[in-house]
Amino acid sequence: MEAKEINPNIDRNEKVISIRGLKKAFDDFEVLKGVDLDLFKGENLVVLGRSGTGKSVLIKIISGLLQADEGSVNVLGREVGALKPRELDALRLKIGFSFQNSALYDSMTVRENLEFPLIRHAKHMTEAEREDTIQYVLEAVGLLQAINQMPSELSGGQRKRIGIARTLILKPDIMLYDEPTAGLDPITCIEINSLINEVQEKFNTSSIIITHDLTCARAVGDRIVMLLDGQFQREGTFDEVFESNDERVQSFYNYNFID
Amino acid sequence: MDLDKNKPGTASSRRRYVTTRRLDRIFVELANVYRFNARFFKEVWLPPYEFKEIIRQCYEIGVRSLPLISLTGFIIGIVFTNQSRPSLADFGATSLLPALISVAIIRAIGPLVTALIAAGRVGSAIGAELGSMRVTEQIDAMEVSATNPFKFLVVSRVLATTLMIPALTMFTTLVSLLGGYLNVHQNELTSLSVFFYQVFDAITFLDIIASSVKSVIFGYTIGMVGCYKGYNSSKGTEGVGKAANSSVVTAMFLIFIEELLIMQVINTIRAF
Amino acid sequence: MSSADNKRTVIVGIFTFLAIVILVAGIFMLAGQQKRLISTVTLTAIFDDVAGLRTGNNVWFSGVKIGTIKSINLYGDSQVEVVMNIEEKVQQYIRKNATARISSESFIGNKNIVIDGGTQSAAPIEDGDRITAVSPLNTDDLMEKLQQNNENLVAITGDFKQLTSRLVKGEGTVGALLTDTTMAQDFRNVVANLQRTTQSTVTASNSLSAFTSKLNSPGGLANQLATDKEVFQQLKNSMTQLEEATASTSEITENLRTASSRLNNSNNAVGVLLNDPKFARQLQSTMQNLETGTEKLDQNMEALQSNFLLRGFFRKQAKEQARQQQNQPAQQPVQPTDTIQFKPSILQKN
Numbered sequence: 001m002e003a004k005e006i007n008p009n010i011d012r013n014e015k016v017i018s019i020r021g022l023k024k025a026f027d028d029f030e031v032l033k034g035v036d037l038d039l040f041k042g043e044n045l046v047v048l049g050r051s052g053t054g055k056s057v058l059i060k061i062i063s064g065l066l067q068a069d070e071g072s073v074n075v076l077g078r079e080v081g082a083l084k085p086r087e088l089d090a091l092r093l094k095i096g097f098s099f100q101n102s103a104l105y106d107s108m109t110v111r112e113n114l115e116f117p118l119i120r121h122a123k124h125m126t127e128a129e130r131e132d133t134i135q136y137v138l139e140a141v142g143l144l145q146a147i148n149q150m151p152s153e154l155s156g157g158q159r160k161r162i163g164i165a166r167t168l169i170l171k172p173d174i175m176l177y178d179e180p181t182a183g184l185d186p187i188t189c190i191e192i193n194s195l196i197n198e199v200q201e202k203f204n205t206s207s208i209i210i211t212h213d214l215t216c217a218r219a220v221g222d223r224i225v226m227l228l229d230g231q232f233q234r235e236g237t238f239d240e241v242f243e244s245n246d247e248r249v250q251s252f253y254n255y256n257f258i259d
Numbered sequence: 260m261d262l263d264k265n266k267p268g269t270a271s272s273r274r275r276y277v278t279t280r281r282l283d284r285i286f287v288e289l290a291n292v293y294r295f296n297a298r299f300f301k302e303v304w305l306p307p308y309e310f311k312e313i314i315r316q317c318y319e320i321g322v323r324s325l326p327l328i329s330l331t332g333f334i335i336g337i338v339f340t341n342q343s344r345p346s347l348a349d350f351g352a353t354s355l356l357p358a359l360i361s362v363a364i365i366r367a368i369g370p371l372v373t374a375l376i377a378a379g380r381v382g383s384a385i386g387a388e389l390g391s392m393r394v395t396e397q398i399d400a401m402e403v404s405a406t407n408p409f410k411f412l413v414v415s416r417v418l419a420t421t422l423m424i425p426a427l428t429m430f431t432t433l434v435s436l437l438g439g440y441l442n443v444h445q446n447e448l449t450s451l452s453v454f455f456y457q458v459f460d461a462i463t464f465l466d467i468i469a470s471s472v473k474s475v476i477f478g479y480t481i482g483m484v485g486c487y488k489g490y491n492s493s494k495g496t497e498g499v500g501k502a503a504n505s506s507v508v509t510a511m512f513l514i515f516i517e518e519l520l521i522m523q524v525i526n527t528i529r530a531f
Numbered sequence: 532m533s534s535a536d537n538k539r540t541v542i543v544g545i546f547t548f549l550a551i552v553i554l555v556a557g558i559f560m561l562a563g564q565q566k567r568l569i570s571t572v573t574l575t576a577i578f579d580d581v582a583g584l585r586t587g588n589n590v591w592f593s594g595v596k597i598g599t600i601k602s603i604n605l606y607g608d609s610q611v612e613v614v615m616n617i618e619e620k621v622q623q624y625i626r627k628n629a630t631a632r633i634s635s636e637s638f639i640g641n642k643n644i645v646i647d648g649g650t651q652s653a654a655p656i657e658d659g660d661r662i663t664a665v666s667p668l669n670t671d672d673l674m675e676k677l678q679q680n681n682e683n684l685v686a687i688t689g690d691f692k693q694l695t696s697r698l699v700k701g702e703g704t705v706g707a708l709l710t711d712t713t714m715a716q717d718f719r720n721v722v723a724n725l726q727r728t729t730q731s732t733v734t735a736s737n738s739l740s741a742f743t744s745k746l747n748s749p750g751g752l753a754n755q756l757a758t759d760k761e762v763f764q765q766l767k768n769s770m771t772q773l774e775e776a777t778a779s780t781s782e783i784t785e786n787l788r789t790a791s792s793r794l795n796n797s798n799n800a801v802g803v804l805l806n807d808p809k810f811a812r813q814l815q816s817t818m819q820n821l822e823t824g825t826e827k828l829d830q831n832m833e834a835l836q837s838n839f840l841l842r843g844f845f846r847k848q849a850k851e852q853a854r855q856q857q858n859q860p861a862q863q864p865v866q867p868t869d870t871i872q873f874k875p876s877i878l879q880k881n
Contacts, residue, residue: 060399063403064403065399065402065403089405090405092402092403092404092405093404093405095403097399097400097403097404099396099399099400100396101395101396103395103396103397103399103400104397105392105397105400105401106391106392106395106397107388116404116406117404117405117406120307120404120405120406121404121405163400166400166404167404170404311536314536314539314540314543315536315539317543317546317547318539318542318543321543321546321547322542322543322546325546422547423546425550426546426547426550426551427550429549429550429551429553429554430549430550430553432553433553455560456564459557459560459561459563459564460564462561463561464558464561464562467554467557467558467561471554
């Protein structure tokens with residue numbers, strides 16, 4: 001598996017997301033114990049970690065789905081925790097969130113799924129323009145033929161692509177991927193990985209990719225951080241991260257590749 | 260992973276239970292129910308209005324339930340009339356049958372049967388649909404795409420049940436009365452016009468108003484319970500089943516309680 | 532899909548429209564029938580006792596429902612004012628001297644008010660008029676009437692005794708009797724009197740029995756008067772006996788009438804009568820029966836008197852009555868009577 005070529009367009013001077021001292025607990029169980037994180041413009045940042053280590057919690061706090069207990073979460077210059085609902089909605093339009101299970105609306109066709117955000121947030125568009133946009137993003141994820149199908153008729157990989165297409169349709173600045181390759185066969189995984197990279201290029205997004213899949217991490221990550229015990233332990237390129245002698249890092253690596 | 264955001268608190272600020280653990284949980288649940296209802300009444304007035312979704316839900320809840328509810332109403336009309344006959348026949352008063360079934364159907368059976376069947380059909384569907392949307396993160400997806408899921412999912416469904424259950428009640432009542440008429444016609448050879456004369460002779464405006472108000476409340480209850488249970492369902496597939504199940508059970512239970520309370524109120528009004 | 536949405540919207544629209552049509556149709560039919568939109572006039576009546584009448588109950592006139600009870604208020608010391616809404620169009624049929632009484636809609640039904648329309652000579656009622664309320668039963672009147680009838684019966688029986696003894700006495704007087712038209716006339720008069728009295732006794736005792744059955748119903752007078760079941764039973768028994776006695780009296784009267792008509796008949800009947808000592812005996816036994824009947828009636832009256840319920844009425848006449856009975860001690864009852872003997876001492880404790 002080849003490591004990704006680092007995107008030359010990364011602007012290390014512009015932080016789109018800046019997190020300092022983030023803490024989050026559920027009941028008495030502390031999931032995030034003071035996390036610091038920066039996402040630079042144009043960068044694909046992979047957050048690695050085992051299940052239940054609070055990776056998803058992190059991006060849910062970034063998108064405002066969860067509230068942080070402590071610390072500051074700054075996204076595109078706005079402090080997420082302090083925003084009013086309307087301001088938060090405005091910010092969310094600039095964030096694309098690809099869910100683990102794609103989260104397509106079961107009761108709607110693919111077209112209606114894609115139309116859903118457009119109708120609400122791109123009211124200036126005519127019907128023809130909307131149709132063009134839908135076609136464009138479907139083409140970008142390579143599933144133009146599925147336009148009139150119901151989500152239940154699609155395979156897991158297709159659903160994932162439609163899910164990504166739906167987040168792309170409002171042209172977000174930031175993409176958040178929650179376990180993009182979970183539950184998919186290896187070939188589909190590779191397709192999704194390359195889709196994530198294509199999105200980065202075509203739509204010029206900055207992304208955080210949450211995963212426990214090292215193949216995926218190596219294929220899409222410009223930079224990788226490892227979440228262990230509620231804090232980021234290692235940071236760097238894929239190889240830099242796994243040069244560590246930390247037992248936990250090594251066991252994670254072995255689990256993925258030797259198992 | 261437990262991601263319920265209704266549970267704030269950190270290790271550093273440990274909660275002490277105000278009463279006991281279990282009682283606290285009940286009060287927290289009550290507070291959540293209150294907030295959920297309050298949120299509905301707040302958001303129902305605020306734009307944007309999801310007309311298309313409301314219509315879609317009205318179609319699903321109202322029109323699609325009509326055959327089932329009508330059929331049930333019709334059968335209940337026949338059965339109820341038939342079973343009431345012997346006790347009236349003891350007094351030689353079978354001519355009072357239309358009046359009796361009129362009072363029973365318009366005051367109680369029409370709204371109640373409609374609500375109970377709708378609770379079974381619509382309540383469980385709402386609970387299951389919202390539950391599975393919660394579980395598969397569709398509700399979160401809506402939220403991060405800056406669409407208010409409460410408005411799109413909850414407000415539209417609660418509005419639809421609140422509007423459609425009364426409409427269904429009208430149909431059920433009419434069809435039940437027709438069922439009763441069929442039975443009365445066969446046995447007492449009463450004509451349609453005489454039947455309906457007696458039907459309307461036995462009731463007052465208060466009865467019609469009370470039944471309408473009652474069915475509005477029943478409709479709201481069904482929608483609200485289904486949405487609350489589904490919207491707040493726990494993660495996992497079993498959460499969906501639980502949401503669907505407890506939607507029906509809770510809604511039916513509440514409907515009976517409401518029926519009892521409304522009956523008391525109406526009787527008090529009637530006494531004046 | 533846009534057309535599918537459209538179709539759905541239209542169907543929902545139709546659905547809702549039909550539901551509203553049903554509701555509106557129901558309201559209109561109801562409005563048409565309930566006569567809520569018809570103008571009404573108000574009538575009032577003052578009752579001593581409304582016997583559980585309630586607001587909203589019906590007002591009937593000649594068997595037609597013409598209105599409802601609007602309100603029931605206490606009035607004066609312990610009277611009750613009942614305000615009725617009456618349809619305006621029947622106003623002309625109800626006269627100012629109309630009366631209102633409390634009645635029951637059916638055996639198991641509600642109470643209602645029945646208006647009896649008054650006489651044509653009186654003017655029609657006006658809005659807000661007060662009409663006379665009639666109490667359903669007046670016990671005092673009833674008892675007085677019974678007493679009168681009883682006395683009449685005693686007197687008539689006395690007359691008859693005279694008459695029959697003359698009739699039975701021997702052949703010599705028969706001719707005299709037959710030629711004596713005054714005598715026949717007397718006989719006829721006596722019979723006519725007897726008949727009248729019997730009839731009115733029947734009426735009175737019927738009323739009395741209605742009265743007692745009413746007492747029987749819970750919540751009525753019974754609660755005030757007869758918490759004691761025994762007294763009640765006694766009253767009922769007396770009534771039964773009184774009725775029996777009246778029935779036998781009226782039977783006797785019928786016999787007598789037959790006899791007298793035969794007496795008056797100038798055809799073959801005269802001959803028959805003359806040669807028929809059997810008829811004479813019959814007549815005599817009839818008389819005896821009549822006497823027994825009257826006696827029984829007397830005893831029943833006595834029983835009624837000693838009943839504490841009616842004591843108030845009879846108290847004044849008690850002594851006189853006793854004296855009367857002492858003056859006529861010779862009468863022997865042919866049949867033993869089964870009148871229950873009351874114990875006034877016990878009753879008076881109540």
